[in-house]
């Protein structure tokens with residue numbers, strides 16, 4: 001059954017949480033897309049879908065419960081998206097996970113390494129394989145991967161995060177080299193610093209509150225990236241004319257100090 005009766009273009013936001021994921025979903029829906037939201041937690045997904053539909057109309061969002069560490073889950077969700085919404089025009093692979101307090105290699109288990117790497121890398125490989133055939137048949141499509149500072153630099157404690165993110169960056173380059181000439185715009189965004197989402201943004205704001213950093217709280221957007229501003233970058237990449245496609249760009253807040261670490 002089709003839920004996309006108006007035959008809107010379709011974006012799949014893979015790793016749809018309340019931060020970048022939802023902001024990107026809303027940015028594209030505002031421009032006339034229908035969005036497929038993929039993540040594991042049904043109540044969060046339902047709330048997100050309801051919020052988007054209440055702001056933009058019925059049929060603009062649909063969620064698909066998916067564990068991106070499991071290939072058959074990914075394949076089955078994309079099959080449902082295809083039959084319920086139609087072929088995916090834009091894939092944003094946004095899922096990414098890491099331990100908040102890093103551990104050295106010797107204290108990192110194989111299970112942890114595999115678990116995070118599956119989210120950070122394998123899920124993107126499987127998702128890309130699901131959408132590429134329809135994009136190639138259409139002769140166009142956009143695939144954007146969300147990276148991090150750890151995509152470019154290995155730092156102590158991040159052995160279960162950074163290798164997957166490095167791999168994701170490489171996969172974005174390979175997609176570009178293999179499929180750009182066939183109309184696919186592949187891009188990788190290095191998010192170089194903290195995002196003002198529920199988790200990291202919340203931790204950062206609470207720390208500022210504890211430390212009495214009033215100025216920082218008042219000017220949060222100059223220190224931590226705002227999801228709706230980042231969403232603008234995804235939209236910009238998608239709408240670039242084909243004579244000027246970006247393969248990779250980096251973004252950081254005005255006062256972010258990570259830049260020196262790149």
Ligand SMILES: NC(=O)c1ccc[n+]([C@@H]2O[C@H](COP(=O)([O-])OP(=O)(O)OC[C@H]3O[C@@H](n4cnc5c(N)ncnc54)[C@H](OP(=O)(O)O)[C@@H]3O)[C@@H](O)[C@H]2O)c1
Pocket residue numbers: 014015016017018019020021022038039040041042044066067068069094095096097119146147148149191192193194195196197200201227
């Ligand atoms: N937040 C930051 O400060 C920051 C900084 C630099 C880079 N980044 C990058 O930004 C991306 C995330 O953006 P965000 O932090 O704003 O998060 P977000 O969009 O709010 O949420 C991402 C969602 O991914 C989902 N996810 C995680 N593991 C999954 C799995 N195994 N299967 C399905 N879904 C899964 C989670 O939902 P469920 O738990 O419900 O599955 C989570 O809510 C990541 O690629 C991260 O590396 C973030």
